[in-house]
Structures are given as structure tokens and as C-alpha cells.
Amino acid sequence: MSRAAAHPPSDESPTLIHPRWLRITHWLNVCAVVVLVLSGWRIYNASPLFDLRFPREWTLGGWLGGALQWHFAAMWLLVGNGLVYLTANLASGRFVRRFLPLSPRAVWQDLRAALRGRLTHADPSHYNAVQRAAYLFAVFDLLLIVLSGLVLWKSVQFPLLRDLLGGYEAARRVHFFAMAALVAFVLLHVTMVAIVPRTLVTMLRGR
Amino acid sequence: MSSSKKPPFDRDVVVKEALRVMPSASRRQFLRHGLTLGGLALLTGCDLVSEQSVESALMRVSRLNDRAQALLFSPTRLAPTYTPAEMTRPFPFNAYYSLSRVPAVAAEDFRLEVSGLVTERRPWTLADIAALPRVEQITRHICVEGWSAIGRWGGVRFADFLARIGADTSARYVGFKCADDYYTSIDMPTALHPQTQLTLEYDGEVLPARYGFPLKLRMPTKLGYKNPKHIRAVFVTNTYPGGYWEDQGYNWFGGS
Numbered sequence: 328m329s330r331a332a333a334h335p336p337s338d339e340s341p342t343l344i345h346p347r348w349l350r351i352t353h354w355l356n357v358c359a360v361v362v363l364v365l366s367g368w369r370i371y372n373a374s375p376l377f378d379l380r381f382p383r384e385w386t387l388g389g390w391l392g393g394a395l396q397w398h399f400a401a402m403w404l405l406v407g408n409g410l411v412y413l414t415a416n417l418a419s420g421r422f423v424r425r426f427l428p429l430s431p432r433a434v435w436q437d438l439r440a441a442l443r444g445r446l447t448h449a450d451p452s453h454y455n456a457v458q459r460a461a462y463l464f465a466v467f468d469l470l471l472i473v474l475s476g477l478v479l480w481k482s483v484q485f486p487l488l489r490d491l492l493g494g495y496e497a498a499r500r501v502h503f504f505a506m507a508a509l510v511a512f513v514l515l516h517v518t519m520v521a522i523v524p525r526t527l528v529t530m531l532r533g534r
Numbered sequence: 535m536s537s538s539k540k541p542p543f544d545r546d547v548v549v550k551e552a553l554r555v556m557p558s559a560s561r562r563q564f565l566r567h568g569l570t571l572g573g574l575a576l577l578t579g580c581d582l583v584s585e586q587s588v589e590s591a592l593m594r595v596s597r598l599n600d601r602a603q604a605l606l607f608s609p610t611r612l613a614p615t616y617t618p619a620e621m622t623r624p625f626p627f628n629a630y631y632s633l634s635r636v637p638a639v640a641a642e643d644f645r646l647e648v649s650g651l652v653t654e655r656r657p658w659t660l661a662d663i664a665a666l667p668r669v670e671q672i673t674r675h676i677c678v679e680g681w682s683a684i685g686r687w688g689g690v691r692f693a694d695f696l697a698r699i700g701a702d703t704s705a706r707y708v709g710f711k712c713a714d715d716y717y718t719s720i721d722m723p724t725a726l727h728p729q730t731q732l733t734l735e736y737d738g739e740v741l742p743a744r745y746g747f748p749l750k751l752r753m754p755t756k757l758g759y760k761n762p763k764h765i766r767a768v769f770v771t772n773t774y775p776g777g778y779w780e781d782q783g784y785n786w787f788g789g790s
Contacts, residue, residue, distance in 0.1 A: 373679035391679065392783035393592075399785065400595040482676065483613045483755050483790050484606045495674060495682055 342534045344452050349421075350530055352412040356469075359408060360509070362387060362401035367506060369394035376503055399480075406473060413466075426459045434460045451529055465512050468505050475502040596785050603787040609723050613754035613790075616672045622683035625675075625736070627744045628758060629714065630778065636743045637713045637764055644748050650709075650769035653700030660748055664734055666690035666698070671729055673754035675761070676790045678779075687752045688735035693726045701770045709775035710751060713764035718777035720753070720760060721787065729754050760788040 345353075369386035388394025416422040433456035440446040441457055454462065478489045478498035492498040520527050627633050645657035670688040677683075696703065703726060709719040724730060731752040734741055741747045746763025753761055759779045769775075780786045 370680065374677065374681040376680075390783075392779070395678070395785065396592040396596055396783060399599050400592055403595075479680075481603070481606055481790060482674075484608065484611065486611070486614070489614075495676065499680060 344529050345533050346419075346421075347533065348411070348415045350533060352408050352415070353530060355404060355408040356412070359401045359405035360513070362397050363405060364506060364510060366394040366397035366401070370398060371503065376499060402473075402476065402480075405469070409469060409473070425454055426463050429456060429459045429463065451526065461512065461515070465509065465516075468508050468512065472502060472505045472509065475499075475505060593783075596783075599785055600787040603785075603789040604721060604723070607721075607723060607755070607789055609727055613673050613729055616674065616684050618672065618686065620684050621672065621686055621737070625685045625745065626681075626683050628677065629763070630716070631714070633744060635714075638743060639713050639748050639764060639766075641748055644766075646749065646765065647711075647767035648699050648769070649767065650771045651702035651705045652770055654698065660734070663690060663695065663732060663749070666694050669731060670735075671731060671752070671754065673729065673752075675754070675758055677758040678784060678788070686737045687731060687733045687750075688738065689731045689733035689752070691728065692730040692732045692751065693728070695732050696725060696770075699768075705770045706772050707770070707775055709769045709771060710762040710765050711767040711769075712762050713766050716762055716764070716778050717775070718760055718762050718780065719775035719786075720751075720756065724753060724755055724789070727753070727755055755789060757788040757790055759784060 365385065365387035368381035369383075369388045370391065372380050372383070372386065373391045386394065388397050413422075437446055437456040441455075446455055446457070474488060475492055475498045477485055478492050478495065479502055482489050482495045482498070489495065489498065492501055627636075629636070641660060644660055646659075646663065647657050648655055667690060668688065669691055670686065672684060672686045674682050674684050696708070701708075703722055705722060707719045708722065708725045709717070711717050729752075733746070733750040733752040734748070736742060736745045741750060746765075749765040750763045751761055751765060759777075777784075777786065780788075
């Protein structure tokens with residue numbers, strides 16, 4: 328995962344924007360999130376919290392038991408892959424380098440520039456403030472999803488976490504809204520990628 | 535500890551819900567029908583992965599999840615308890631059949647059968663069971679569907695009962711057969727948990743038929759489908775007994 332100074336592999340040339348470990352964890356995370364969201368919608372439908380049901384054909388698992396099997400299998404991928412991502416990101420210093428500094432003011436300025444079509448992606452190795460905020464949001468939202476999911480899965484065995492989230496029933500709502508926020512992020516993210524397709528190539532090839 | 539708002543449980547809605555989750559032949563092949571949008575998207579181009587192998591892979595992960603839950607389970611950590619004011623009223627009826635098909639068990643003829651790895655095999659009357667030290671709990675019942683409800687249950691500690699029948703507590707499983715043809719099984723550490731209760735009463739009254747008369751096993755450390763009602767036989771074994779829902783794909787440990 329770290330750069331080999333003496334013999335950098337061809338993949339790790341100076342123009343490299345996304346190291347290989349980042350691209351792998353990104354796409355594994357996509358797989359985990361797709362399975363978890365689609366099976367989660369089927370689980371939600373078994374006992375809806377709100378006057379809302381997800382269309383059956385959008386869900387994964389066929390019935391509650393099948394959806395639960397997908398959900399409780401993909402959760403290991405989400406958590407394991409997430410830990411690799413966070414460890415590599417923090418240990419390599421990339422996390423700090425790419426996401427910080429970040430101020431609300433900078434986010435506001437870049438957001439206004441973006442809405443006026445004046446925010447360029449001239450330097451793909453540098454995230455603008457809106458990107459930083461959005462990606463950090465995704466990281467923390469996924470963390471919240473995992474923590475609230477732990478309370479739903481094992482509310483008796485994680486009493487501190489359960490109480491922090493306001494109990495089992497509150498954790499159900501936290502899990503739901505964190506999912507909704509993640510889906511909103513994904514929609515925005517995919518829209519931006521469609522507008523700037525070059526970023527998709529970067530996430531596939533690294534540069 | 536949360537004080538949940540009372541969910542709007544309506545008898546008809548609950549019956550409808552129970553009917554909706556009834557098992558059907560097609561459900562057993564959930565993957566065939568289950569590989570909809572998401573599944574197809576994942577498996578497109580992966581024709582080598584047959585549905586059968588996906589199903590068995592998911593089952594294997596479910597067995598791993600049993601082990602993970604057994605490791606997470608603490609034999610001494612207690613589920614939260616609540617005040618009478620926090621009880622869910624009415625407590626929802628939930629089964630794989632509708633309310634009209636709840637079995638009627640006659641109290642006077644009732645004998646709880648005991649078998650397997652135990653030293654005392656004599657059947658128990660309800661009076662025999664009620665003679666054991668009485669315990670009570672107000673705990674949250676969490677359904678695999680996601681909803682939860684707080685109920686007040688009275689009875690005896692299942693660990694006391696297991697001691698009286700001379701159960702081999704080094705055995706792996708305790709199995710249950712029920713008058714409604716339901717069956718399930720639990721791990722021995724959960725069977726011995728202090729809050730695992732052989733239940734005779736709901737909210738200070740004799741256990742109503744809809745909640746499992748004459749006997750139910752109440753475990754606040756497990757999901758609802760692991761809590762059998764209308765129990766007529768208990769057995770201790772090292773041979774995996776499975777369960778009604780578990781055999782169809784619900785996770786066996788089903789802990790919370």
C-alpha cells in the first residue's frame with residue numbers, strides 16, 4: 328500500500344491520483360453498499376417505519392429471510408473493506424492531505440462557484456471544498472450506518488452504543504435516515520461523475 | 535434505555551402481517567425469484583455463479599454469523615428492563631398463522647414432555663412448573679421484521695427447570711416442539727441465561743392463548759421467532775435440531 332521509493336511500480340507514477348488500494352476499496356464498497364441498500368429496502372418493507380414502501384422489484388433477497396442473508400453477509404464486506412480503507416488512508420497521510428483543511432466558508436464559496444458553473448476540475452489530484460465535504464460526509468455517514476446497524480443486530484450485547492443512539496427504536500430511525508443520506512450522496516456523486524466522466528476513468532485506472 | 539412510543543398495533547393489521555409472512559413454496563426458492571434488479575446487476579456476466587451456489591454460500595455465511603453471535607453473547611449481560619408504563623398495549627399477536635388458528639391447549643391434560651440428554655424424564659404438569667421459584671421481567675421483544683414491543687412476562691427461570699430435569703448443560707442445543715407445530719432450538723449458553731424464562735403468565739394473568747398458553751419460552755436476548763409458544767416438549771441434544779423459520783433461511787442463533 329505504501330509507495331516503494333526505490334522501485335515504484337508503473338502504477339505508482341507521479342501522475343497517479345488514486346492509488347490501487349483506494350480504487351479496490353472504492354469498488355468493493357460499491358458492491359457492499361448496493362447489496363446492503365437493496366436488501367435493506369426489503370427488510371424495511373417487512374415492517375415499514377413510515378408511510379413508504381420500496382417497490383419489490385427494486386429490492387434484493389425475494390423475501391425477508393433472503394434479504395437478511397444478503398444483508399448480514401454484505402455487512403462483513405462493508406466493515407472489513409471500510410477498515411482497510413480507513414487504515415490505509417490514515418496511515419498514508421492521504422486522508423489529511425486530500426480532505427483537510429476544510430472550512431464551512433470554503434464549502435460555501437466552492438458551492439456557489441459550482442452552481443454558477445465556474446468550479447473547474449482542472450487538477451484532479453486536488454479536491455475542492457465541496458468534494459471534501461461530500462466525501463467526508465460519506466465516510467462519517469457510513470460509520471453511523473455501521474454503528475446503528477450494530478445496535479439493530481445486537482442491541483443487548485452493545486448497551487453503550489444502544490444508549491448513545493437512544494435505544495433500539497431510535498437506532499432503527501438513525502439507520503434509515505443514514506441510509507437515505509447515503510443514497511442521496513450516491514445520486515449526487517453519480518451525477519457529478521456523469522458530468523465529468525474523466526473522474527470515472529481516474530477511479531478505474533488511477534490516473 | 536429508550537421509552538418507545540406505543541406502535542399503533544391493530545389486530546387486523548397484525549393478522550394481515552402474519553399472513554403476509556406465512557411460508558410458501560415459492561419462498562423456499564427465494565433466490566430464484568429474489569435475484570431481481572440488484573441481484574441481476576451483480577450477477578450479470580457471472581453465469582458461472584449458479585443460484586444454487588449463491589444460496590449455499592449465503593447459508594454458509596449465516597452459519598458463520600451463528601458463531602460470531604455466540605462469541606458476542608455474554609452469559610451475564612442482561613437485556614434492558616422497563617417500567618409497566620412503558621409496556622406496549624396491546625402486545626401484538628404474531629405467528630405464522632392467523633389469530634383464529636391459535637391452538638387451544640387444555641390445562642388439566644397438559645404434560646410437558648422432557649427428553650434427550652437429561653436424567654429426569656418424567657412429564658411435568660403446569661402445577662409442577664409453577665412450583666419452581668417465580669420470576670418476572672418487563673423486556674423488549676424484537677421481531678426479525680424490525681418492530682419491537684415491550685411486554686411483562688412471569689414464570690420460572692429456564693435454568694432452574696434445566697437443573698431439575700438434570701439436563702446435561704455441556705450439550706449444545708435445547709430443542710422445543712410446540713402444539714402449533716412450530717419448532718425451534720437454542721444454544722445452551724442462552725438457555726442458561728438468567729433472563730431466559732419458562733413463561734406461564736403475561737402481565738400478571740395466566741398466559742393467554744394468543745401469547746402461547748400454556749407455556750412459552752421468553753428470551754429477551756433473542757429475536758421473536760426464537761421464542762416458542764405453546765411448548766409441549768423440551769429436549770436436550772447435541773444434534774442440530776433447526777427450527778421452523780430457521781430451516782427456511784432465518785439465522786439460527788437469532789440473537790439480539
